[in-house]
Amino acid sequence: MVSDQQIARERIAILHEKAEQAARDGEQDRAREYVRRARRIAERNRLSLPAEFDRFTCDACDAYLLPGRNARVRTRGGHVVVTCDCGGQARYRYR
DSSP states (O other): OOOHHHHHHHHHHHHHHHHHHHHHTTOHHHHHHHHHHHHHHHHHTTOOOOHHHHHTBOTTTOOBOOBTTTEEEEEETTEEEEEETTSOEEEEEOO
């Protein structure tokens, strides 16, 4: 028997793939909608988004980030700074 959380994880993975493809095709609005749906599914099922999905989305505007296209990626003394076109920033540690 498949649990609700397993179904939710599968749907989030599918939406991640679709958001990435839409962003690569230049359909930013569609990619944003996929990101919003994935976040909503995660909230309803009390799941956290996978790290790879969370790191490639902007928390401020829900855009799917593609470095070089709509995101700037810089390294600063022990952490990575990802800046979206909207001005939103995310920082991640690295070792």
